[in-house]
Amino acid sequence: MREGELIVSKTDLKGRITYGNRAFNHYSGFTERELLGKQHNIVRHPDMPRAVFQLLWDRLKAGQEVFAFVKNIAKSGSFYWVFANVTPSYDAQGKLLGYFSVRRKPNPAAIAVIQPLYRKMLQVEKDARTQDAIAASTQLMLDALAAQNVSYDDFVRNLQN
Numbered sequence: 001m002r003e004g005e006l007i008v009s010k011t012d013l014k015g016r017i018t019y020g021n022r023a024f025n026h027y028s029g030f031t032e033r034e035l036l037g038k039q040h041n042i043v044r045h046p047d048m049p050r051a052v053f054q055l056l057w058d059r060l061k062a063g064q065e066v067f068a069f070v071k072n073i074a075k076s077g078s079f080y081w082v083f084a085n086v087t088p089s090y091d092a093q094g095k096l097l098g099y100f101s102v103r104r105k106p107n108p109a110a111i112a113v114i115q116p117l118y119r120k121m122l123q124v125e126k127d128a129r130t131q132d133a134i135a136a137s138t139q140l141m142l143d144a145l146a147a148q149n150v151s152y153d154d155f156v157r158n159l160q161n
């Protein structure tokens with residue numbers, strides 16, 4: 001991504017895409033027609049550990065925002081890294097409408113830290129029994145954070161800034 005550029009998308013409560021800005025179309029390589037109504041995992045890259053999306057959905061379901069470094073896949077098969085902020089979105093009465101994501105260019109120094117961590121998490125997910133995979137991978141991440149005495153939120157914020 002270029003400096004200052006934002007990739008924006010919105011989903012309904014089930015994670016189906018309801019809006020994407022032009023940058024989203026551009027980087028994903030899909031047209032608006034191909035994206036609207038599709039599950040947001042249409043841009044999911046196989047290198048991404050499932051535990052990251054578990055964290056994302058846990059946060060969203062709890063009404064909280066989440067920041068995450070995400071490697072996405074384009075229609076062509078190429079990839080692009082983003083630093084994403086995903087939030088629940090509410091109407092004026094406070095009713096949950098869906099979810100909203102704004103992504104910016106990640107700090108390259110952050111990707112150098114995140115990539116090996118995600119690689120280890122993915123390996124753990126592959127090695128574990130299916131039903132234990134996400135828990136094992138989450139534990140690996142929590143252990144890495146504990147070793148640095150930092151919360152997940154501070155970890156990603158510090159990496160980006």
Ligand SMILES: Cc1cc2nc3c(=O)[nH]c(=O)nc-3n(C[C@H](O)[C@H](O)[C@H](O)COP(=O)(O)O)c2cc1C
Nearest residue numbers: 010011015040041043044045053072086099100101
């Ligand atoms: C607003 C919003 C934005 C999302 N953006 C992405 C994204 O850019 N890339 C991605 O792989 N998953 C994204 N997700 C998560 C996907 O919905 C999905 O959980 C994830 O791709 C993992 O796929 P799976 O749930 O089929 O395992 C987003 C979810 C929401 C609600």
